[in-house]
Amino acid sequence: MDTDLLIVGGGPAGCAAAVMAASVGMRSVLIESGDTVCGALRRIPVVSNVLGVTNGPDLATAIEADLARCDLCRVALDSRATTIDAFDDRVEVAVEPVTPVGSARGPGARLTAPYVVVATGVGPLGPEGAGWLGGVAGRALPPLWEADPAAVDGRTVLVLGADRPLGTVARAHPELRTRFVVAYPPEDAYKIEEIRRDSRVELVAVRRLEFGPSSAPVTAEVRTVEGERRVLTADLAFLNLGSAPAPPAGAVAADPSGYCPPRSQHPRVFTAGDLRSVRFQRIATAMGSGGEAALGAYYASRGLPTESGGLPTEIGGPPTKTDGPPTEVGGPPDPAGGG
Ligand SMILES: Cc1cc2nc3c(=O)[nH]c(=O)nc-3n(C[C@H](O)[C@H](O)[C@H](O)COP(=O)(O)OP(=O)(O)OC[C@H]3O[C@@H](n4cnc5c(N)ncnc54)[C@H](O)[C@@H]3O)c2cc1C
Numbered sequence: 001m002d003t004d005l006l007i008v009g010g011g012p013a014g015c016a017a018a019v020m021a022a023s024v025g026m027r028s029v030l031i032e033s034g035d036t037v038c039g040a041l042r043r044i045p046v047v048s049n050v051l052g053v054t055n056g057p058d059l060a061t062a063i064e065a066d067l068a069r070c071d072l073c074r075v076a077l078d079s080r081a082t083t084i085d086a087f088d089d090r091v092e093v094a095v096e097p098v099t100p101v102g103s104a105r106g107p108g109a110r111l112t113a114p115y116v117v118v119a120t121g122v123g124p125l126g127p128e129g130a131g132w133l134g135g136v137a138g139r140a141l142p143p144l145w146e147a148d149p150a151a152v153d154g155r156t157v158l159v160l161g162a163d164r165p166l167g168t169v170a171r172a173h174p175e176l177r178t179r180f181v182v183a184y185p186p187e188d189a190y191k192i193e194e195i196r197r198d199s200r201v202e203l204v205a206v207r208r209l210e211f212g213p214s215s216a217p218v219t220a221e222v223r224t225v226e227g228e229r230r231v232l233t234a235d236l237a238f239l240n241l242g243s244a245p246a247p248p249a250g251a252v253a254a255d256p257s258g259y260c261p262p263r264s265q266h267p268r269v270f271t272a273g274d275l276r277s278v279r280f281q282r283i284a285t286a287m288g289s290g291g292e293a294a295l296g297a298y299y300a301s302r303g304l305p306t307e308s309g310g311l312p313t314e315i316g317g318p319p320t321k322t323d324g325p326p327t328e329v330g331g332p333p334d335p336a337g338g339g
Contacts, residue, residue: 001090001112001113001114002029002111002112002113003027003028003029003074003111003113004021004026004027004028004113004114004115004297004301005017005021005026005027005028005029005113005114005115005116005117005294005297006028006029006031006091006093006111006113006115006116006117007021007028007029007030007031007073007116007117007119007294008031008081008084008093008116008117008118008119008120008248009031009032009118009119009120009121009273009275010030010031010032010034010037010038010075010077011037011038011039011040011041011119011121011273011274011286012038012041012059012063012273012283012286012287012290013117013119013121013272013273013274013275013286013287013289013290013293014030014032014037014117014119014272014273014290015030015037015038015063015066015067015287015290016272016286016287016288016290016291016294017030017117017119017270017272017290017291017293017294018030018067018070018073018075018294019066019067019070019073019291020290020291020294020295021072021073021294021297021298022070022071022072022073024294024295024298025072026072026294026297026298026301027072027073027074028072028073028074028294029073029074029076029111029113030067030073030074030075030076031076031079031080031081031093031095031111032075032076032077032078032079033078033079033080033081033098034077034078034098035077035078035098036060036064036077037060037063037064037067037075037077038056038059038060038063038064039060040056040121041056041057041059041060041063041283042056042057042060043056043145044056044057044168045057045168045172046168046171046172047059047283048171049282049283049284050283050284051284056283059283076095078097078098078099079095079096079097079098080095080096080097080098081093081094081095081120081248082094082095082096082108082248082249083248083249083250084116084118084247084248084249084250084251084252084269085250085251086116086250086251086266086268086269087268089114090112090113090114090268091112091113091114091115091116091251091268091269092110092111092112093110093111093112093113093116093248094108094109094110095108095109095110095111096108114268114297114301115268115269115270115297115300115301116268116269116270117270117271117272117290117293117294117297118247118248118252118260118269118270118271118272118275119271119272119273119275119286119290119293120245120246120247120248120273120275121245121273121274121275121286122243122244122245122246122274122275122281123243123244123245123246124143124239124241124242124243125239125241125242125243125244126239126241127141127160127239127241129241129244130160130161130185130241132185132206132207132208132209133160133209133211134208134209134210134211135210135211135212135220136211139211139215139237140215141160141237141238141239142238142239143165143238143239143240144159144165144166144169144238144239144240145165145168145169147169147236147238149169149173149176151236152176152178152236153176153177153178154177154178155178155179155234155235155236156178156179156181156233156234156235156236157178157179157180157181157234157235157236157237157238158181158183158218158220158232158234158236158237158238159180159181159182159183159237159238159240160183160184160209160237160238160239160240160241161182161183161184161185161188161239161240161241161242162182162184162188162189162191162192162195162203162240163188163191163240163241163242163243164191164194164281165240166180166182166194166195166201166240167194167195170195170198170200170201176200177200178200179200179202180195180198180200180201180202181202181204181232181234182195182201182202182203182204182240183204183206183209183220183222183232184203184204184205184206185205185206185207186205186207186225188242189205204222204224204230204232205224205225206222206223206224206225207223207224207225208222208223209221209222209232210222211237212231216235217233217234217235218233218234218235218236218237219231219232219233220232220237243274243281244258245258245259245260245274245275247260247271247275251265251266251269252265252269252271253265253266253269257278259275259276259277259278260275260276261276261277262276262289262293262296267300268300270293270294270296270297271293272286272289272290272292272293273285273286273289273290274286276289
């Protein structure tokens with residue numbers, strides 16, 4: 001074995017797994033495709049729901065320093081895990097170097113350990129997966145979180161989808177005099193709470209949006225959820241559709257929505273962070289689940305169960321016979337994940 005624990009993904013979930021593993025004496029190798037850990041955090045200017053921090057870059061710097069002090073963890077940057085294979089006695093992760101476009105790629109590696117924590121997060125959804133959008137082919141639609149504040153100040157911006165980066169932009173830039181016209185499908189309705197009181201935001205619930213030919217100004221014909229037809233006009237348009245998980249190929253099991261709940265995995269594979277569920281995509285939950293995944297591997301390595309498995313017989317007594325059909329406890333799995 002190369003190490004005690006392989007960790008794929010160096011966001012808050014993977015980094016928390018690394019320090020937790022070290023705290024119980026486990027060596028780990030953390031495989032990160034970027035040139036730094038916590039790349040996503042570095043793009044969040046304001047954080048208001050994590051104890052002890054107020055912005056993403058400071059948190060990323062603090063996490064990086066914690067990892068640097070962690071003797072038992074080796075961080076492999078610029079390294080992409082392509083495949084994860086799980087066997088009875090080990091896991092194997094195929095890793096290839098990430099090199100700048102056009103330069104020669106070095107040799108890959110195959111790392112082996114008793115357990116792997118997979119915390120590869122989610123990536124932005126493209127317009128091709130959004131059936132409610134039309135006329136998007138060949139149109140430049142950058143993600144909203146990449147918008148340059150100076151370029152949108154004083155302008156009308158058409159935002160496609162009501163995902164959370166809009167709240168981040170609005171909170172981070174109260175000074176912006178931007179008008180955000182947000183066209184969103186019914187399935188995004190639960191996301192608007194964070195932004196609907198911002199006077200710069202106009203929310204338009206739509207069933208269909210079809211772009212017109214012009215790109216400056218942008219025009220789009222929409223059919224609203226009430227059946228009304230409207231034409232929206234803006235200076236610029238940005239995507240804000242949400243994200244989807246993209247774990248390495250192989251042993252990581254996904255549910256029908258594409259997310260990878262911990263309970264569905266091979267006994268040697270632990271998933272953590274945003275990858276687990278569409279519902280719990282937050283920094284604090286990512287860190288908590290990363291630490292929990294590492295502890296899961298630690299207890300498994302010692303043959304100690306982590307599920308309670310019901311009451312011990314001395315307390316609960318012998319099982320009693322019941323009439324009627326067995327009752328299902330917990331209900332069917334949540335198709336959208338559930339973490
Ligand atoms: C604009 C924006 C604003 C946000 N604001 C907040 C906020 O205010 N509060 C909050 O709680 N949350 C916020 N979030 C969500 C938060 O960033 C995530 O919940 C958190 O980063 C998830 O951590 P993670 O470790 O699961 O995934 P990530 O942080 O996405 O880390 C995953 C890592 O895995 C790496 N990776 C992916 N595939 C591979 C591979 N095959 N091999 C090797 N490495 C790989 C990636 O490079 C990445 O570094 C925000 C997100 C965005 C996009």
